[in-house]
Amino acid sequence: xxxxxxxxxxxxxxxxxxARLAEQHLHPRIATRLLTALSAAMALCSTLxxxxxxxVGTAQLPGNPLPDxxxxxxxxxxxxxxxxxxxxxxxxxxAVLAACGRALxxxxxxxxxxxxxxxxxxxxxxxxxxxGVPYAYALPGGRRDRVVVTTALLECLEPAERRxxxxxxxxHLAARHHRFxxxxxxxxxxxxxxxxxxxxxxxxxxxxxxxxxxxxxxxxRTVARAIGKAALVSRGAPxxxxxxxxxxxxxxxxxxxxxxxxxxxxxxxxxxxxxxxxAWSAAAGTAVSAMSSANSAVTMLFILHAATPx
Amino acid sequence: xxxxxxxxxxxxxxxxxxQVLSALREADGPATAGWVQERLGADLAYTTVITILTRLxxxxxxxxxxxxxxxxxxxxxxxxxxxxxxxxRVLDAESDRxxxxxxxxxxxxxxxxxxxxxxxxxxxxxxxx
Numbered sequence: 039x040x041x042x043x044x045x046x047x048x049x050x051x052x053x054x055x056x057a058r059l060a061e062q063h064l065h066p067r068i069a070t071r072l073l074t075a076l077s078a079a080m081a082l083c084s085t086l087x088x089x090x091x092x093x094v095g096t097a098q099l100p101g102n103p104l105p106d107x108x109x110x111x112x113x114x115x116x117x118x119x120x121x122x123x124x125x126x127x128x129x130x131x132x133a134v135l136a137a138c139g140r141a142l143x144x145x146x147x148x149x150x151x152x153x154x155x156x157x158x159x160x161x162x163x164x165x166x167x168x169x170g171v172p173y174a175y176a177l178p179g180g181r182r183d184r185v186v187v188t189t190a191l192l193e194c195l196e197p198a199e200r201r202x203x204x205x206x207x208x209x210h211l212a213a214r215h216h217r218f219x220x221x222x223x224x225x226x227x228x229x230x231x232x233x234x235x236x237x238x239x240x241x242x243x244x245x246x247x248x249x250x251x252x253x254x255x256x257x258x259r260t261v262a263r264a265i266g267k268a269a270l271v272s273r274g275a276p277x278x279x280x281x282x283x284x285x286x287x288x289x290x291x292x293x294x295x296x297x298x299x300x301x302x303x304x305x306x307x308x309x310x311x312x313x314x315x316x317a318w319s320a321a322a323g324t325a326v327s328a329m330s331s332a333n334s335a336v337t338m339l340f341i342l343h344a345a346t347p348x
Numbered sequence: 349x350x351x352x353x354x355x356x357x358x359x360x361x362x363x364x365x366x367q368v369l370s371a372l373r374e375a376d377g378p379a380t381a382g383w384v385q386e387r388l389g390a391d392l393a394y395t396t397v398i399t400i401l402t403r404l405x406x407x408x409x410x411x412x413x414x415x416x417x418x419x420x421x422x423x424x425x426x427x428x429x430x431x432x433x434x435x436x437r438v439l440d441a442e443s444d445r446x447x448x449x450x451x452x453x454x455x456x457x458x459x460x461x462x463x464x465x466x467x468x469x470x471x472x473x474x475x476x477x
Contacts, residue, residue, distance in 0.1 A: 148442050152435065154360065155362070155434035155435040155437070155438050156435070157363055158365075158430060159427060159431050168429050168432050169432040169436065171436065174452040175450055215450055243450065259471050266464050266467065266471075268453045269453040269456055269460075269464060270465075287454070289454060290467060293471075297467060297471055
């Protein structure tokens with residue numbers, strides 16, 4: 039299988055252009071689904087290949103529980119640089135598994151604790167908390183999905199803007215956005231090269247909910263005002279970016295997108311725009327990634343089967 | 349509230365806090381821990397009630413004043429106030445909660461505030477046309 043086994047580890051690079059361009063040129067719903075699917079597929083392939091390389095690495099270690107045949111020269115010849123790659127793959131795979139496990143556990147814990155905090159309130163879809171700190175978020179799961187919002191945030195919004203806020207949060211819950219966000223989070227932990235896709239999806243998921251809210255309240259400008267006001271009252275410590283390098287953050291970009299005309303839904307971007315080549319190269323990267331990891335997995339199975347004395 | 353009295357199953361601290369606060373809110377005026385215990389049923393130890401009340405006091409949800417040898421407790425907030433306090437604890441404990449809970453707005457970068465005000469000003473000007 040040669041160097042093909044390492045390809046899925048670096049092929050996420052082919053998705054970088056589409057991650058950057060999809061934010062601006064695709065409908066946020068399509069961008070979210072596309073980028074999440076790319077992330078998940080590439081993360082699975084990359085983890086699979088890491089696993090295959092790890093088997094070779096583990097078989098070299100003295101006292102390992104694997105069959106002796108697995109450390110034969112024929113098996114090791116299947117992986118280039120088997121000495122180094124195999125040994126590096128062991129801690130790498132363990133780190134991936136630990137990070138993903140920890141992320142899943144924390145995800146569950148935050149949701150459980152948040153639901154428990156609301157235990158004494160009436161069982162309604164919206165929980166209004168008397169708090170001086172303005173915040174709002176969608177809380178999925180539990181006995182029922184809930185929108186949590188504080189009085190401080192509601193007080194600074196006009197009635198139409200409040201409707202926009204609730205419509206935005208309900209859109210998150212209705213479209214199960216937390217699953218997309220969790221998927222790209224796990225993918226970016228499995229392969230750090232997928233991080234730009236995670237950043238892109240957390241933005242497009244917000245944009246998706248913004249567009250749904252704009253449709254629900256019938257005014258893009260109202261949603262833009264609600265987001266702008268909420269961001270201005272809840273501004274806390276500035277994020278840790280250097281002022282000189284700071285591109286506009288997600289909030290101004292969302293507001294600007296809402297003040298612009300509504301995005302159109304296209305099934306697949308045209309080849310003649312810059313979006314076309316980016317989408318095609320990401321699709322090709324994913325396909326190559328899937329093929330080389332499948333190829334590596336099958337080759338490895340055959341080699342190990344042949345090397346196993348039964 | 350009837351479902352909470354269905355049996356002697358072990359109840360979480362959070363659930364107990366809500367029950368003790370609700371009981372206090374049903375009292376006419378300040379109530380003692382003994383009164384709360386009686387109100388909630390016999391399966392709750394007196395010391396547990398005191399523990400819960402002290403925890404609610406730390407959260408600023410109840411107040412107390414000396415009445416003879418014990419304390420008389422008064423609620424100073426409702427169940428929503430208690431929920432708000434506990435939610436803040438949950439949110440403050442998570443450094444990257446935005447990974448889990450999709451927040452309505454994220455924090456603004458250094459130049460974002462100026463940009464945002466410009467955009468909103470522009471939206472207002474267009475809205476008046």
